[in-house]
Amino acid sequence: MAGQDAVRVPGRWNPWAALALFGAIAAAGLLWAKWLPYTEKVGGLLDTPEWSGGSILDKAGDAGAGPSLSGGWEFTGSYFASVWKAMVVGLIVAAAVEALVTRRWLLRLLGRGRGPYRDSLVGGLLSLPGMMCTCCTAPVVTALRRRGASTPAALAYWVGNPTLNPAVLVFLAFVAPWQWTFTRLAVGALLVFVVTALVSRLAPRGADVPVPDAAGEEPGDVALRDAPRRFGRALLRMSVTLVPEYLVVVFALGAFRGWLFPLDGSAAEWGVLAVVLAAVAGTLAVIPTAGEIPIVQGLTLLGVGAGAAGALLIALPALSLVSIVMVGRALSWRVTLAMAASVAGCALLAGALLWAIS
16 A cells, blocks of 8 residues: 555656646747737837728638639638737647646536536636637647547637637727627627527537546556647647647638629628628628628628628637638537538627627
């Protein structure tokens, strides 16, 4: 018995040391890619409360235009220039989750067993410091699922990062009417903390049953000496599988931008159809963090109504076809597509809310 205790005592500290290392990696990455740049952005808005820069969708061509290979390349280049730091951090954090966070600890925090609403609440709250766009969040969601995070927790983390991004809410408060911020916060909270729990009920039976550690993996306690090997293996696997998917779908969305996002000034005359198109097209379109602000502002200046504006405030950031493809296998395609449909539905609700209070 004493011999067993002598073996176990040193190992008990390994998970905490690994978690501390994981926290340091995540904090350093977010400080570089998100927290410092957003702090500088807020400082600029304090001096001049106007949004600088235009719609990234304009890089791909005009609404209604036919497919364009040059538009696809131009859009892909512009989008990558906007998000590459966050994508690098997303991949590194995802690999660190697999290398440093024990399945036992993750199951305790994000595992099934305490109810879907509790899991959605925890996953949504954990998403707030990330402030990532939906695509850059996708690798982390995939890693969380591999380590045993429940479906509602993973869904809430996925949509919570872009939808309830505290920095974007502050940006909106500076440069847009208060109704925009209220709509984003109210419907975003409903989406992250309630809808994700409801959608998780569609998960295949057994999808959230913890998978025992396979032979050759670390036991309950993480061995730090093996962390570099696990980290490198996870980073390589995700880079080889997720990054090509990401680039191909971003290019396709840019090439077909005219058909997939046909909203322009003429949408001011479309009535309810404009709101429906905004909800559907916004759910598919891919934008960087806060990219919805110039898009919605530009359409509003062209006369597009509050309904379409409200729909885009939710649909554009929450999901994209790119992130849907990236997380489909990890969450199951049924759950992923149901989440996309739910985002479009919440976008319609946001359109109705913004129209009602404007």
